[in-house]
Amino acid sequence: DTAVSQTPKYLVTQMGNDKSIKCEQNLGHDTMYWYKQDSKKFLKIMFSYNNKELIINETVPNRFSPKSPDKAHLNLHINSLELGDSAVYFCASSLRTSGLSDTQYFGPGTRLTVL
């Protein structure tokens, strides 16, 4: 029944490692997003895909690479993890990219801790 799911919910890893976070939505939405919430709870957009096409790419280090194998999935791969990457990463989806009906629905978040 979960509309937007993320795996894993918690991820603890060492600096320099490469890790991935997976996101899946079963809402039939066309657009998916990645947001980062830092230690001060500030939320900021990172990426957005619409029908597997990248449409938003905010100022994010190129160590972060999103991949959308199909419109129901948007994964986030992070290379060479740094201490500053520690945060909660939220996936979200919306029906389309415009219109009020395209409210964004969020996944449960993945807490990434880099040691």
Added chain:
Amino acid sequence: AQTVTQSQPEMSVQEAETVTLSCTYDTSESDYYLFWYKQPPSRQMILVIRQEAYKQQNATENRFSVNFQKAAKSFSLKISDSQLGDAAMYFCAYRSARSTGTASKLTFGTGTRLQVTL
């Protein structure tokens, strides 16, 4: 670029009382959407209420209502009959109504932590 400001880092309300959370925003656009999201300790982001800028009528959802003042660029959230389950971080968010994909992102405020006391 749009910005969203929540000037109250923390608020406290007694159970059954009413509390108002403030939000102001800055934009040069005339058409946009505003949202309040709730983030309880479980971390899940939950949509509370939304408002279209072209509508003069303030949105309401059960105990939650907004006071939308377009000229003042203000969008406050009122919670009536507060309950213990209302304790959470509340985020105000802005989204452009432009149809280009890049406009679909949400711009968030820094959040207000709401405590509900007995």
